[in-house]
Amino acid sequence: xxxxxxxxxxxxxxxxxxxxxxxxxxxxTVFVRRFQRxxxxxxxxxxGDPSQAEDIAQQSxxxxxxxxxxxxRRRGSVSTWLLSITRHLAIDxxxxxxxxxxxxxxxxxxxxxxxxxxxxxxVESSDQFSRLRHELGALPTEQRRAxxxxxxxxxxxxxxxxxxxxxxxxxxxxxxxxxRKLRDATQDVIR
Amino acid sequence: VSALGPVxxxxxxxxxxxxxxxxxxxxxxxxxxxxxxSCPRCAAxxxxxxxLADHLLMLAxxxxxxxxxxxxxxxxxxxxxxxxxxxxxxxxxxxxxxRRAVGAAALGVAAALMxxxxxxxxxxxxxxxxxxxxxxxxxxxxxxNGNVIGGIELRAHPRAMVVITLTNPxxxxxxxxxxxxxxxxxxxxxxxxxxxxxxxxxxxAGIAPGLxxxxxxxxxxxxxxxxxxxxxx
Numbered sequence: 319x320x321x322x323x324x325x326x327x328x329x330x331x332x333x334x335x336x337x338x339x340x341x342x343x344x345x346x347t348v349f350v351r352r353f354q355r356x357x358x359x360x361x362x363x364x365x366g367d368p369s370q371a372e373d374i375a376q377q378s379x380x381x382x383x384x385x386x387x388x389x390x391r392r393r394g395s396v397s398t399w400l401l402s403i404t405r406h407l408a409i410d411x412x413x414x415x416x417x418x419x420x421x422x423x424x425x426x427x428x429x430x431x432x433x434x435x436x437x438x439x440x441v442e443s444s445d446q447f448s449r450l451r452h453e454l455g456a457l458p459t460e461q462r463r464a465x466x467x468x469x470x471x472x473x474x475x476x477x478x479x480x481x482x483x484x485x486x487x488x489x490x491x492x493x494x495x496x497x498r499k500l501r502d503a504t505q506d507v508i509r
Numbered sequence: 510v511s512a513l514g515p516v517x518x519x520x521x522x523x524x525x526x527x528x529x530x531x532x533x534x535x536x537x538x539x540x541x542x543x544x545x546x547s548c549p550r551c552a553a554x555x556x557x558x559x560x561l562a563d564h565l566l567m568l569a570x571x572x573x574x575x576x577x578x579x580x581x582x583x584x585x586x587x588x589x590x591x592x593x594x595x596x597x598x599x600x601x602x603x604x605x606x607x608r609r610a611v612g613a614a615a616l617g618v619a620a621a622l623m624x625x626x627x628x629x630x631x632x633x634x635x636x637x638x639x640x641x642x643x644x645x646x647x648x649x650x651x652x653x654n655g656n657v658i659g660g661i662e663l664r665a666h667p668r669a670m671v672v673i674t675l676t677n678p679x680x681x682x683x684x685x686x687x688x689x690x691x692x693x694x695x696x697x698x699x700x701x702x703x704x705x706x707x708x709x710x711x712x713x714a715g716i717a718p719g720l721x722x723x724x725x726x727x728x729x730x731x732x733x734x735x736x737x738x739x740x741x742x
Contacts, residue, residue: 340713341586341587343583343587346583346586347579347580347583350578350579350582350583351579354574354578354579355571355572355573355574356567356569356571358571358572358573358574358578359569359570359571359572360566360569362572363569363570363572368575371572371574372574372575372578375574375578376578376582379582379586380586383586393560394560394563394564397567398560398563398564398566398567399563401563401566401567401569402563402566404566405566406531409531446564447564447567447568450564450565450567450568451568454565454568465530465565466565468527468530468532469530469562469565469566470565470566470568470569472531473532474527474532474533474534475527475532475533476534478532490523490524490526490527493526493527493530493532494523494525494526494527497526497529497530497558497561497562498526498558500561500565501557501558501561504561504564505557508560508561508564509560
């Protein structure tokens with residue numbers, strides 16, 4: 319019979335991570351359930367293959383389990399910390415396998431204007447992420463693509479230049495300009 | 510910029526965006542990282558953009574993993590068993606682990622955390638592997654001057670540990686030392702805390718597996734006076 323996790327479900331992310339890193343079974347299940355859609359979703363976006371994405375997601379949770387004690391909430395949320403782990407693992411995974419990871423056009427949903435997004439998701443998002451999503455949507459398309467290809471796609475600027483058929487210097491400029499605009503526009507909510 | 514000369518702050522500014530999103534290859538990445546390591550100004554710029562890059566990941570679309578991903582992972586994690594076996598790849602491939610129910614376990618530390626707790630630090634990070642199977646080896650209320658001020662639990666899973674929850678801590682200066690009475694009749698120090706550290710919750714520490722059969726616990730202050738006790742059931 320499924321054990322009731324009601325009380326654990328109410329734990330804040332960092333407390334749940336602490337219990338997860340101790341190996342508490344019920345808390346571990348709740349922790350994985352809470353974040354698995356985000357982790358697997360990002361792994362799938364970068365790797366582009368469900369089997370590889372499952373491997374990457376599994377390794378991400380294992381790393382979180384082993385290194386949970388080193389998490390410092392002053393440097394970000396559990397979600398961003400965990401997704402950063404996932405991103406690095408996915409990039410390593412794809413580079414080692416020389417796989418052709420994410421199709422740039424698969425990020426189309428993220429390239430649209432912010433007012434085209436799922437309203438329910440917007441409601442569930444914090445102001446911080448709603449704002450970030452809005453500012454991302456406000457970037458010129460070529461800068462937004464460079465930012466997304468580098469962050470979520472795990473691409474180097476040389477790869478971006480090849481994908482976009484532009485000189486590498488242009489790829490660097492688009493990435494740098496896009497990120498700086500985002501930083502300037504969100505620095506009051508992302509600190 | 511990739512010439513072998515020392516990296517300047519101006520050089521760094523040119524690549525900080527790429528560095529923040531790991532869009533720069535080795536060996537250049539290491540050269541610039543080394544510069545950031547010795548330049549607070551550049552380190553701050555890098556940290557700012559890296560934080561932004563991390564937040565962007567939250568915008569990635571979510572996706573449902575294969576059915577049973579959570580239970581398979583936790584089962585594999587339990588199989589890997591203890592922090593001392595947490596080397597890279599301790600969980601080899603959760604997909605090969607037969608799906609099984611998550612073992613029944615007391616809420617323990619996790620439940621205590623719900624009370625708004627501060628988790629005490631582990632005093633022994635290299636404690637031996639936990640005894641298999643058991644969860645709470647014993648538990649008891651903690652008394653001070655005839656009043657119950659909290660509880661103690663000796664747990665064998667995921668490793669041998671003592672978990673102390675104070676629901677009614679008593680203010681006091683100095684440190685409190687927690688001791689367990691082993692079966693050979695000796696008191697063993699398992700750690701210490703200050704009132705400030707434990708006033709809001711729980712303290713946990715790894716212990717030797719042999720102390721899971723301890724019969725008594727006492728808390729002594731800096732002068733050696735006993736300020737709280739518990740008798741294990």
